[in-house]
Amino acid sequence: MTMLKVALIQQRCGDNRDENLIKTAQMIRQAAASGAELMVLQELHTSTYFCQVESPTLFDLAESIPGTSTDTLGKLAAELGVVIVASLFERRAAGLYHNTAVVLEKDGSIAGIYRKMHIPDDPGFYEKFYFTLGDLGFNPIKTSVGTLGILVCWDQWYPEAARMMALAGADLLIYPTAIGWDRLDTAEEQLRQHDAWFTVQRGHAIANGLPLLAVNRVGFECSTEQPDVGIQFWGGSFAVGAQGEVLTKASHENEEVIVVEIDYARSEQVRRIWPFLRDRRIDAYSEILKRFRD
Numbered sequence: 001m002t003m004l005k006v007a008l009i010q011q012r013c014g015d016n017r018d019e020n021l022i023k024t025a026q027m028i029r030q031a032a033a034s035g036a037e038l039m040v041l042q043e044l045h046t047s048t049y050f051c052q053v054e055s056p057t058l059f060d061l062a063e064s065i066p067g068t069s070t071d072t073l074g075k076l077a078a079e080l081g082v083v084i085v086a087s088l089f090e091r092r093a094a095g096l097y098h099n100t101a102v103v104l105e106k107d108g109s110i111a112g113i114y115r116k117m118h119i120p121d122d123p124g125f126y127e128k129f130y131f132t133l134g135d136l137g138f139n140p141i142k143t144s145v146g147t148l149g150i151l152v153c154w155d156q157w158y159p160e161a162a163r164m165m166a167l168a169g170a171d172l173l174i175y176p177t178a179i180g181w182d183r184l185d186t187a188e189e190q191l192r193q194h195d196a197w198f199t200v201q202r203g204h205a206i207a208n209g210l211p212l213l214a215v216n217r218v219g220f221e222c223s224t225e226q227p228d229v230g231i232q233f234w235g236g237s238f239a240v241g242a243q244g245e246v247l248t249k250a251s252h253e254n255e256e257v258i259v260v261e262i263d264y265a266r267s268e269q270v271r272r273i274w275p276f277l278r279d280r281r282i283d284a285y286s287e288i289l290k291r292f293r294d
Contacts, residue, residue, distance in 0.1 A: 001145065001146065001264065002263060002264050002265040003261055003262070003263055003264070003265075004037060004038060004145055004146065004261070004262045004264065005034070005035045005036045005037055005038070005259055005260070005261050005262075006036055006037070006038040006039075006040065006213060006239065006259070006260060006261075006262055007028070007031030007032075007034070007036035007038065007039045007040065007257060007258065007259050008040055008213060008215045008237040008238075008239065008248070008250065008256075008257075008258040008260070009024065009027045009028065009031065009039060009040065009041050009042065009045075009215060009257060010042065010215060010216065010217065010218050010235050010237040010250050010254075010255060010256045010257075010258070011023060011024065011027060011042065011045070011217065011218065011255045012217070012218055012219035012255055013044075013045060013046075013047060013048050013049075013217060013219075013221070014048065015047070015048060017046050017047055017061075020045065020046050020047065021046060021069065021072055021073075024041060024045060024046075024073075025072075025073075025076055027255075027257045028076060028080070028082070028084065029076075029080065030257050031082075031257050031259055032080040032081075032082050034257075034259045035259065036082065036259045037081075037082055037083060037106075037145050038082065038083045038085070038145045038146075039082055039083070039084045039085065040085045040174055040176065040213050040215045041084070041085060041086050041087055041176060041215065042087065042176050042177060042178060042215045042216055042217040042237075043087045043099070043152055043153050043176040043177050043178040043216075043217065044087055044088070044089060044099070044178055045086070045087055045176075045217070046061075046069055046088065046089075047061050047089070048221045049178050049217070049221050049231065049233070050089075050130075050224070051124075051125055051126050051127045051129070051130060052124050052125075052126070052221070052223045052224070052230065052231065053126065053223055053224055053225050054126050054129040055224065055225075058130070058224075059091075059097065059130070061089050062089045062090060062091035062097050063088060063089065063090070063091055064090070064091055064092075065088060065090050065100060065102055065110070065113060066110060067088075069086065069088055070086070070088075070102055070104065070110060073086050073102075073104050074104045074108035074109065074110070075108055077104040077105065077106060077107075077108050078106065078107055078108030081106050082106060083103065083104065083105060083106055083111070083143050083144065083145050084103070084104040085101060085102075085103055085148065085150060085174055085176065086101065086102045086103075086104065087099070087100070087101050087102075087152065087176040088100050088101075088102055089130070090113075090115070092132075096132055097130055097131055097132060098115040098116065098131055098132055098134060099115070099116035099119070099127065099130075099131045099134075099152055099153075100113050100114065100115050100116070101113065101114045101115075101116075101150045101152055101176055103141045103143060103148060103150065105143055105144060106144050111141050111142065111143045112139075112141035112142070113136070113141075114134070114136060114139070114141065114150045114151070114152070115132075115134030115135060115136050116131060116134050116151075116152040116153070116154070116155060117133065117134040117137075117138070117151075117155055117161060118154045118155045118157070118158055118161070119131050119132075119133055119154065120154045124182070124223075124231055127154070137164075138151075138161055138164035138165050138168060139168055140165055140168050140169055140170040140171075146171040146172055146264060147169055147170055147171045147172075148170065148171070148172055148174055149162070149165030149166065149168070149170025149171075149172060149173045149174065149210070150174045150175075150176075151165065151173065151174070151175050152175065152176055152177075153175065153176065153177045153178055153179065155175070156175045156177065156197070156200065156201055156204070156214065157200060159200075159203070159204060159207065160288075162204035162207070162208055163207070163208060165208075166208035166209075166210055166277070167277075170210060171210070171211075171264055171267070172210060172211050172212070172213065172262065172264075173204060173205065173208070173210050173211070173212040173213070174212070174213045174214075174215075175201065175212070175213065175214040175215070176215055177214055177215060177216040177217070177237075178216065178217050178233065179197060179216055179233065179234065180217075180221075180231040180232050180233035180234050181193065181194075181231070181232045181234055182231070182232075183220075183230075183232055190234075194234055194236060197236075198236070198238070201214050201240070202240050202244040202246075203244070205240045205241070205242060205243075205244045206242075206243060206244040207276060208276070208277075209242045209243075209267050209270045209271040209274060209276065209277075210242055210267055211239065211240065211241050211242055211247075211262045211263070211264070211266070211267070212239070212240050213237075213238075213239050213262075214237060214238055214239075215237045216233060216234065216235055216236055216237050216250075217233045217235070218233050218234070218235035218250075218251075218252070218253065218254065218255060218256075219232075219233055219255075220232050220233070221233065234252050235250050235251055235252045235253065235254070235256075236249060236250055236251070236252055237249070237250040237256070237258065238250065239258075239260045239262065241262075241263065241266055242266045242267045242269075242270040242271075243266075243270055243274075247260050247261075247262070248260040
């Protein structure tokens with residue numbers, strides 16, 4: 001396989017899990033009708049972004065893997081003959097939870113999981129309260145549509161994570177995401193934040209000679225403690241090629257199903273003219289294992 005049609009599913013989420021999954025299924029069906037074989041969903045797509053506050057009761061949103069959501073999406077994957085990248089709040093054990101990406105194969109089985117490695121703890125993004133650090137490393141997941149290097153949201157700021165996935169044989173970098181603006185930020189600050197997010201991920205594609213997909217949620221979600229406070233998720237889901245060339249980009253305001261074709265063969269072509277992996281000075285990088293060079 002050299003050409004692959006992929007779908008970026010950018011949606012709004014509400015408080016009702018079942019309604020969110022029904023909408024997701026409808027959008028996946030729409031994408032499948034357009035010929036997409038790989039469906040990528042946004043981060044924590046079965047609920048609103050609950051990490052705006054720290055509340056023990058919100059752990060009730062977590063679910064086991066396998067579980068209800070993977071069963072539902074697995075059946076849909078098997079029915080449509082597609083691969084689905086989902087993003088779930090995983091209950092691994094009592095008091096042990098992860099932010100986990102799950103890949104459902106075309107036969108409905110679980111091809112693999114990735115547990116988010118970098119966990120933020122910032123105003124409105126209190127993820128360390130809910131999620132344990134990922135413990136599965138940076139290992140791509142082999143599927144019938146390629147070897148998928150899946151990372152999640154905050155992971156997207158770290159070039160080391162993308163590089164590790166590339167070195168492990170990923171064909172494609174994928175980032176389910178939940179990122180947005182504070183409405184109190186100026187328009188200039190909002191533009192700077194979005195441009196930084198967009199640019200750093202294009203850089204990962206370029207530095208590793210790999211196509212990349214980033215799928216972000218959209219719409220305003222208020223805090224459960226302060227209804228007038230919340231996050232305006234900026235959407236902007238996009239796909240770029242192995243030289244960072246922009247293949248498609250969603251709006252900042254709308255729910256969208258974007259189907260785009262990825263050319264896997266370009267990675268071979270690009271890496272021949274830009275052989276970054278060949279020229280890496282692996283003999284000189286030991287200091288990177290330190291937190292900081294004092």
